[in-house]
Amino acid sequence: MNRDPVWWGGPVRTTLLGGKRIVVRLTVVVATVLAPLLLLAAPAAALEHGAGxxxxxxxxxxxxxxxxxxxxxxxxxxxxxxxxxxxxxxxxxxxxxxxxxxxxxxxxxxxxxxxxxxxxxxxxxxxxxELEAPVRRYLPWFTLADEEAAGRITVSHLLHHTSGIPGTAGGAALFDPARTLEDTVRALAEVAPDRPVGESFEYANANYAVLGLLLEEVSAxxxxxxxxxxxxxxxxxxxxxxxxxxxxxxxxxxxxxxxxxxxxxxxxxxxxxxxxxxxxxxxxxxxxxxxxxxxxxxxxxxxxxxxxxxxxxxxxxxxxxxxxxxxxxxxxxxxxxxxxxxxxxxxxxxxxxxxxxxxxxxxxxxxxxxxxxxxxxxxxxxxxxxxxxxxxxxxxxxxxDGKEPVPLGRPSIGYTYRVLDLVLAALTLPVLAAAVRLPRWYRGLRRRLLTGNPGRRTTLTVLRVAVELLLPVAALALGPELALAPALESELSASWRNAWAAVPDLVLWLSAVAGVLLAVGLVRGVLLARELARRRRPAPERPPATDSR
The missing domain is CATH 3.40.710.10 (DD-peptidase/beta-lactamase superfamily)
Known part of the structure; x- marks a missing residue:
């Protein structure tokens, strides 16, 4: 009797159970039965192990x-x-x-x-x-504007964001590469909690800044x-x-x-x-x-x-x-x-x-x-x-997780910027048009001030100049608030540095448009003042005519 083993995919050399024909048939039957099962099992295994x-x-x-x-x-x-x-x-x-x-x-x-x-x-x-120990056990000088509340804040409160420290705390430090962890935590002495300690959740980066400093103090x-x-x-x-x-x-x-x-x-x-x-x-x-x-x-x-x-x-x-x-x-x-x-x-x-x-x-x-x-x-x-x-x-x-992706129901960044760019373009075009038409406006200024109702026309022109001067000044003064306003929520304090870090494109646009509008207003104001001064100046007396005879 030949005792060579049977190898899948190799030559069949045994005569067991009546010879090689029986073994070949059994092999075909087994393969026919198992193959579909293996094919069905493969996707399940892939899903189970997160692969494939x-x-x-x-x-x-x-x-x-x-x-x-x-x-x-x-x-x-x-x-x-x-x-x-x-x-x-x-x-x-x-x-x-x-x-x-x-x-x-x-x-x-x-x-x-x-x-x-x-x-x-x-x-x-x-x-x-200790999780339930007060932070002051490890940072004795730690405080907020409300010292009593600061004394009740524990390590656990910081970890869970239930310290009462507001989410806007320490926003100035987010873009200051010179500030250390200790600087950030010491600056909280001017921050008042906005809810009772331990009562409810409010996500605040400042909580984990305190934990980082605590880690440094304890571990040296x-x-x-x-x-x-x-x-x-x-x-x-x-x-x-x-x-x-x-x-x-x-x-x-x-x-x-x-x-x-x-x-x-x-x-x-x-x-x-x-x-x-x-x-x-x-x-x-x-x-x-x-x-x-x-x-x-x-x-x-x-x-x-x-x-x-x-x-x-x-x-x-x-x-x-x-x-x-x-x-x-x-x-x-x-x-x-x-x-x-x-x-x-x-x-x-x-x-x-x-x-x-x-x-x-x-x-x-x-x-x-x-x-x-x-x-x-x-x-x-x-x-x-x-x-x-x-x-x-x-x-x-x-x-x-074996589910189909579903839309988040929020506009994509591409859509958001398409809308924003259209709005910015609509606001920019009148400013550019005013700058381009400034020479033509000046050429017609004298005629407008001398015809029709001069007083009314002068008043309207002065108001236009005032708007062109005050609007960009207000925009530049409120620039950080205007630039950061589109966000749904933020801990960023309104400053030019923070606005530049967050939305440099909006800051550039706001500065450019406000600058052009301010320049137009200044030029228009100078031209108007010169024309009004010319109107007030008495006309030079003409010498009397002489008889040449």
Whole structure:
């Protein structure tokens, strides 16, 4: 008897059960039965592990959405079952065409808060910080305009955004590269709380600025050094940093802002005074490690940075931290935990957080179903609340959860700018027309002042000059408020510096139009004054005629 084994796809050499004909027939029957089952099982397995055809569709969706929204570059990572199942870069990382990869670091904005929260929880587990202890135990000089309220603020209140510190607090520090964390926190002495301590939620970057300074005081390290030593390095996040420059950890993606609807690469912005609130940088691949850490009880690749109980605490909403509507996110239920939102987003139960710095934006999601994703985009938009990122993220979240993408019901950035550009053009044309027609107006000025009703015509001309002088002066005086007004909500204080950082195109337009109108008004006023002076001047006496005879 031949005892050679039967190999699938190889020669059949046994005569068992009557010879090779029987074996061949059995092989055909088994293959015929199993093949359809394997084909049916493949999509289910792909969906279960977040890989395969479903991710191909995600890739197609991201690429198409980027093209539709004119997004320069993006990166995506998807995790499942404690591993990265997909990581990819799309588009360009800068104005020179450098391609985005999964290792390209991006500014991640307020996603930084999840790092700050975990770092504070590490100190809690070390026994050096207590969640319910007052902040003054660690920063004795900490105060607000209401000293009694400041004394009742705990570490937990800061983490949950229930301290009563208003969301507008510290807005001046958002664009001041000279301010430190301590400068930002000390400036809160002039800020009055806008609600009772611990009673309700109000998102405020200042809360996490205080936590960053607390972390520095307790650990005797800078925020960037602590995060690198105790979080980034243990988790093998080799393309992440909390410093102004990457210090050898990869070339940062260049952020973009929209100028009248066109994304333009702009210089990087790093604010030390808010580093713990929104100025950490990370790559998509590194954020995959970060998501796995949170989804696997504080561990990545055998290294633990926090206990499972600590992770659970970070993800649990605090009392009074129920969250109202969030621009750009369809969010229901849940609340604010510690550096994370909870509840359904775009119809998917999840723990998540987004971030942006007007030049870049990010979204991290950990779904109840067991998958996680991080999306990074190197463009930001003040007028529509980072609409391109919100649009892309909503579709990716739903696709990964086995749902179809649905419109957010908000205008796209392209539509918003088309409308805005039309409005600006309609306001610009009369100003330009007034400048172009100024010589013609002057040529007819004397005739208008001397015919018909001279008094009435003079009054109307003076009023026109007054409007052309006062209107641009008022526009320039109110410029920051006018430029920042289109946003739905903002913590930016109205200043020219903040307006320039947020909407440089509107600031340029407002300054140019106001300047032209002011120049026209000044020229018209000078010409009118000269003509009126000429009218008041007595006509020279003509010498008497002499008889030549």
């Amino acid at each position: 055809a479903d991710l191909e569709r995600v890739d197609s969706y991201v690429a198409q959405a980027m093209e539709d929204r004119d997004v320069p570059g993006a990166a995506l990572v998807v995790v499942r079952d404690g591993r990265i199942v997909h990581a990819k870069g799309y588009g360009r990382a800068d104005g020179e065409g450098r391609p985005v990869t999964a290792q390209t670091p991006f500014r991640i904005g307020s996603v930084t808060k999840s790092f700050t929260a975990l770092a504070v929880m590490q100190l809690v587990e070390d026994g050096t910080v 390290q800078s925020y960037a050094d602590y995060i690198r030593e105790h979080v980034l390095d243990p988790l093998q996040m080799r393309h992440s940093f909390a410093t102004a420059t990457s210090e050898g950890r990869g070339e940062l993606a260049v952020g973009h802002q929209w100028f009248f609807g066109v994304p333009v690469a702009v210089p990087d912005r790093y604010v030390p005074g808010y580093v713990s609130s929104g100025f950490l940088s990370a790559s998509a691949e590194d954020l995959g490690h970060w998501l796995i850490t949170h989804m696997e009880g504080g561990r990545y690749d055998g290294v633990s940075v926090l206990s499972p109980e600590g992770i659970e605490t970070l993800h649990a909403p605090g009392p009074g931290a129920s969250v109202p509507g969030i621009p750009g996110v369809e969010h229901t239920g849940g609340g604010y935990a510690m550096g994370w939102f909870t509840g359904e987003m775009h119809g998917v139960p999840a723990v998540w957080h987004g971030g942006g710095d007007l030049r870049n934006s990010a979204m991290l999601v950990m779904a109840e179903d067991g998958w996680g994703m991080a999306l990074l985009v190197n463009s930001g938009d003040y007028l529509t609340g980072s609409e391109p990122t919100a649009h892309i993220a909503s579709g990716v979240v739903r696709l990964l």
